[in-house]
Amino acid sequence: METQQLNVMRYCFIMLLGVSITFAQAPKNMARINAGSYIPLYGTDDKLPVKVDAFLLDVYPVTNYEFLTFVKNYPEYGKSKIKRLFANKSYLTEWPNDLNFGKLDPQSPVTNVSWFAAKKYCECQGKRLATLDEWEYVGMADEKRIDARSKEEFNKYILSWYEKNNTYTNKVGQTYKNYWGVYDMNGLVWEWTYDFNSIFLSGESRKDKDTDSNLFCGSGSINATDLMNYAAFMRYAFRGSLKASYTTKNLGFRCAKSLK
Amino acid sequence: MKKLILFALLSISFIGCQSKTEKQEQTKEELAKKPISELSIYNLPEKWTTQNGTDIELKELRGKVLVMVMIYTSCKAACPRLVADMRNIEKKVPKELSDKVQYIMVSIDPEVDTPERLKAFAKENLMDNDQWLFLRSNDQQTREFSAVLAVNYKKISPLDFSHSNIISVFNSEGELAFQQEGLGVNNEKTIATILEEAKKVK
Numbered sequence: 001m002e003t004q005q006l007n008v009m010r011y012c013f014i015m016l017l018g019v020s021i022t023f024a025q026a027p028k029n030m031a032r033i034n035a036g037s038y039i040p041l042y043g044t045d046d047k048l049p050v051k052v053d054a055f056l057l058d059v060y061p062v063t064n065y066e067f068l069t070f071v072k073n074y075p076e077y078g079k080s081k082i083k084r085l086f087a088n089k090s091y092l093t094e095w096p097n098d099l100n101f102g103k104l105d106p107q108s109p110v111t112n113v114s115w116f117a118a119k120k121y122c123e124c125q126g127k128r129l130a131t132l133d134e135w136e137y138v139g140m141a142d143e144k145r146i147d148a149r150s151k152e153e154f155n156k157y158i159l160s161w162y163e164k165n166n167t168y169t170n171k172v173g174q175t176y177k178n179y180w181g182v183y184d185m186n187g188l189v190w191e192w193t194y195d196f197n198s199i200f201l202s203g204e205s206r207k208d209k210d211t212d213s214n215l216f217c218g219s220g221s222i223n224a225t226d227l228m229n230y231a232a233f234m235r236y237a238f239r240g241s242l243k244a245s246y247t248t249k250n251l252g253f254r255c256a257k258s259l260k
Numbered sequence: 261m262k263k264l265i266l267f268a269l270l271s272i273s274f275i276g277c278q279s280k281t282e283k284q285e286q287t288k289e290e291l292a293k294k295p296i297s298e299l300s301i302y303n304l305p306e307k308w309t310t311q312n313g314t315d316i317e318l319k320e321l322r323g324k325v326l327v328m329v330m331i332y333t334s335c336k337a338a339c340p341r342l343v344a345d346m347r348n349i350e351k352k353v354p355k356e357l358s359d360k361v362q363y364i365m366v367s368i369d370p371e372v373d374t375p376e377r378l379k380a381f382a383k384e385n386l387m388d389n390d391q392w393l394f395l396r397s398n399d400q401q402t403r404e405f406s407a408v409l410a411v412n413y414k415k416i417s418p419l420d421f422s423h424s425n426i427i428s429v430f431n432s433e434g435e436l437a438f439q440q441e442g443l444g445v446n447n448e449k450t451i452a453t454i455l456e457e458a459k460k461v462k
Contacts, residue, residue: 083298085299116404197407198422199412
C-alpha cells in the first residue's frame with residue numbers, strides 16, 4: 001500500500017517536473033524574446049530608450065495554409081464574407097474563393113490581409129499582434145547581435161530587400177535566423193503591428209518632423225547611420241500610410257504573446 | 261367657438277404627439293430588423309462604459325447622427341481646443357435637430373479616464389447633459405476603435421499622448437459621412453454634413 005502511494009507521488013513529481021519544463025520553454029514555433037531596451041528612431045520626444053518586456057514571438061510569419069485553417073473556423077473572415085469595415089476589396093485578392101488560396105504556396109506568408117483580420121487571427125490563437133516597439137526590438141537583430149542597426153552590411157541587406165519585388169511568394173523561414181531564433185523579420189514581407197497607427201510623420205509631432213528634415217537635408221555623406229535611419233524611415237512611413245482595412249500583397253503578419 | 265377651436269387644436273396636437281411616439285417606436289423596431297451595413301461601426305460588438313458608469317454597445321446609438329472625437333482628460337495641449345471645436349459645432353446645429361444628433365468623446369486613456377473622471381470632465385466643460393456622451397473601454401478596444409476612425413495615437417509619457425485631431429461624423433446607420441482634420445479649422449462642411457444626415461433621420 002505504502003509503496004503504491006510512493007509510486008503515485010513519484011509519478012506526480014515527474015509530471016510536475018514535466019509541466020514546469022514545458023512552461024519554461026517557448027511554445028512550438030514561438031521564440032522567447034528577453035526583456036531589454038532600445039532607442040527607437042521615431043516616435044519618442046526625448047530619444048530615451050524604450051523598455052521592452054520579455055515576450056514570445058512567432059518564429060515565422062503566418063502562412064497561407066495557416067490562414068486558410070483560420071478562415072475555415074471563422075468563415076466570416078472569408079474573402080467574400082468579410083465586412084468592408086474590416087477589409088478593403090483587395091483582401092485575399094489572389095485567393096480564387098473563400099476556402100482556397102489557389103496558386104499561392106501554402107508555406108508562403110499570407111498577405112493581402114487587413115489589420116482587423118490579422119488581429120483576429122492572433123486572438124483566436126490565444127495570441128496578439130506584436131507592438132511596434134516589440135517588432136522593432138526583434139527586427140534590429142542580425143544572426144549574432146541583438147542590435148545590428150549600426151552595421152553597414154545589415155542595413156544594406158534590408159535596403160536591398162526593400163528594392164526587390166514579390167518576395168512575398170517565397171516560403172517562410174528562408175531568410176536568416178536572427179539572434180532570438182526568429183526568421184523573416186527582414187527580407188520576406190512587411191508586417192502589421194498592433195499599434196501601427198501610433199505613428200506621426202505628418203508633422204503632428206514636432207520631433208518626428210525634425211527627424212524627417214534631418215533625413216532629407218544636409219546629409220552630405222552616406223554612412224551606416226544614414227542607411228539605418230533610411231531603412232527605419234521606410235518602415236515607419238509605410239506604417240504611417242496604412243489604414244486598418246488596407247491590404248497589400250507585401251504586407252503580412254505574425255503573432256506575439258505576453259509572458260505572465 | 262374659440263374654445264372649441266382651441267380644443268380641436270389641442271386634440272390634434274395631442275394625437276400628433278401620440279402618433280409621433282408610436283412612429284418612433286415603430287422605426288426603432290424596423291431599425292433593429294434592418295441589417296447593419298458593411299461599413300457601419302455597428303459591426304463592432306464591444307461594450308463601452310459611459311460617464312454615468314452604464315455599459316452600452318455602440319449599436320444602441322443607431323438611428324442618430326454621431327459626432328465623435330477621441331480625447332483624454334488630462335490633456336493640456338490640443339484637447340481643450342478639440343473640445344471647443346466640438347462645442348462650436350454643437351452650437352451651430354439648430355435646437356430642433358438636437359435629439360437626432362449625439363456628440364461623443366471617446367477616451368484614448370482608459371487607465372486614467374474612469375467614468376468618475378469623465379463625469380467630472382463633462383461637468384467642468386458644461387457637457388453634462390444627454391447631448392454629450394463620454395465613452396471608455398480597455399486598451400485593446402480603444403486601439404481597434406481608433407483604427408476604425410483612422411485616428412493615430414501614442415502614449416508618449418505616463419500622462420501624455422500624441423493623437424490626431426479628427427472629428428468624425430457618422431450617419432444614422434453608423435457609416436462614416438465626413439471627417440474634419442486639424443484644430444480650429446473651418447467647420448462648415450462638418451455642420452452641413454450633420455444637418456444633411458440629421459434631416460434624413462425619421
